[in-house]
Amino acid sequence: MENQTKKMLSSYAAKIRMGIIESTYGAKAGHPGGSLSSADLFAYLYFKEMNVDAKNPKDENRDRFVLSKGHCAPGLYSALAYKGFFPVEDLPTLRHIDSYLQGHPNMNTVPGIDMSTGSLGQGISTAVGMAKGAKYIENDKINVYTLLGDGEIEEGQVWEALMFASQYNLNNLCVIIDCNGLQIDGTCEEVMSAEPIDEKLKAFGFDVDIINGNDFDELESAFEHFHKADKPFAIIMKTIKGKGVSFMENQVGWHGKAPNEEEYNIAMAELKAQLAEIEEA
């Protein structure tokens, strides 16, 4: 990847992380951990990979994104805001009464949200439906992307959706699994291990890339593979939960908890320093 592109993506990823902290601090609730682990992916999808237009959010030829792990809305909202779908200044209204930024994505209130999600396992099925729908209407411009958590794939419906994708050879579908290794009650390994995830996906008929999801070169390579795939494609992203905020990294407790004022100040200072470093480079 060219340095300029990487710099641009890194800069957006840092801003998205700041948006996650701003919004969860503003909400006094929400899910920073999994939002932060996916922040690099959000930057890559919205600023390099996907064909979407903030001025025309409902363009019928746009690519679709379904946040199957809907609780990571702070990350998605932040990416959409920086992409220009709505003002960045609105991010701290997350979860406030009368805010359009609901705790989980609502496709009818937030520009740029393609599907209302929040109940785990259902988003991927809708993404599969979109991909099947795109094939049905013979629109080959549309790619459908969906992001799941590694805890989420414990839901049986996920595997129903994977079977469907394979049965109908949905090579316009890219399933991304954020494997940060942590879920609410502990590590995925302790709670209910889905490993080996890659072997399971392959057995379900997918081509699979395993990458470092916090590395733009590896993200680029995986999406290049997706575009060449002739069957459904999955990206297993190994990530760090809470990535970018030192005290949140790899901590189960930061799954669904907002920073207090002191934590907010530390987190923002760290992220501002990261952004400054990126922009000086």
Next chain:
Amino acid sequence: MAEIKKIATRDSYGNALKELAMEGADKLVVLDADLSAATKTGIFKKEYPDRHINCGIAEANMICVAAGMSTMGLVPFASSFAMFAAGRAFEQVRNTIGYPYLNVKIGATHAGISVGEDGASHQCCEDFALMRAIPGMVVICPADDVEARQAVKAAYNYEGPVYLRFGRLAVPVFHNDDYKFEIGKGEVITEGNDVTIIANGLMVAEAIEAGKMLKEKGISAEVINIATIKPLDEELVIKSAKKTGRVITVEEHNIIGGLGEAVCSCLSEKCPTPVKRIGVNDEFGHSGPALDLLKQFGLSAENITKVAEEFVK
């Protein structure tokens, strides 16, 4: 007297889907979960195989696939038995069709105890309750072939989520071909003054029979078909209740959460009137021939007549 034609409304469902496609419904797609022969979407599939998507035995996924397809401008009819469409996939319907208010139609067949021999595991008597409780969901239970076919077409042309309930058992066709079904509108079949009988689905034919039996006993019953439970035709219900002062509801559903409760809610707030609910009395069904089961559970013209007679005493 000529024998009355009997058709199961699940056949009407399959035929109406085919007719819709023949009439140019270009957004129509039909989803099924390995039950095409039973739900009768197989009738559609035979003519339009490319527009019929088998989702396998995975109803939760099917409901959400339908939701995703609807966002691509299509009008999916997701089909399964009521037990699985409304029961197993309730939360998918609630969160991924109801909450985003997507243009998905749910075609649920084999509802009620008239499923028969399969027994309680397949006899869904809770679907009205489940579907009515979802904000914005339209809930329709047509009474015969004519109404069922029109209801499918009305659902296609309606923008928003619709739950359609069909039966397995062949039931009398009493509507003429010129009958016009409209979502949210009830139908006075027989006018009367002493008691109102409000029914839906296959109980409408029984209610009509009961009306005739009551007439012979000198009781004038007003028989009403409420095919759309939600939104309820409150105006019609209130008007009839005011006229007769007594209302009986009849449904092939638990008396909790269905037509009876919808009518009671309406009347208790807007026109307090004594109501007797005939339905499945908060119990599970069991195996047996459909017609015997219906009689056993009191879902018959004879029992409606008995309840009405006691009511008007």
